[in-house]
Amino acid sequence: xxxxxxxxxxxxxxxxxxxxxxxxxxxxxxxxxxxxxxxxxxxxxxxxxxxxxxxxxxxxxxxxxxxxxxxxxxxxx
Numbered sequence: 001x002x003x004x005x006x007x008x009x010x011x012x013x014x015x016x017x018x019x020x021x022x023x024x025x026x027x028x029x030x031x032x033x034x035x036x037x038x039x040x041x042x043x044x045x046x047x048x049x050x051x052x053x054x055x056x057x058x059x060x061x062x063x064x065x066x067x068x069x070x071x072x073x074x075x076x077x
Contacts (some may be wrong), residue, residue: 048067
């Protein structure tokens with residue numbers, strides 16, 4: 001899983017006006033990335049990616065069917 005840096009945006013007057021004006025957009029972008037990384041569907045897909053084909057066969061399914069199940073459960077497909 002990727003990690004997001006939530007560092008300090010303003011460093012006490014050393015930031016330029018451009019950086020100060022762009023700070024809310026950077027924060028919004030980081031928030032959206034954080035939301036996407038913690039979505040239950042994406043977590044399920046990451047688990048699926050870590051499974052071998054043999055494990056999927058033992059479960060009686062394949063990757064395409066499992067992805068369809070993951071996203072259909074939430075009405076995305």
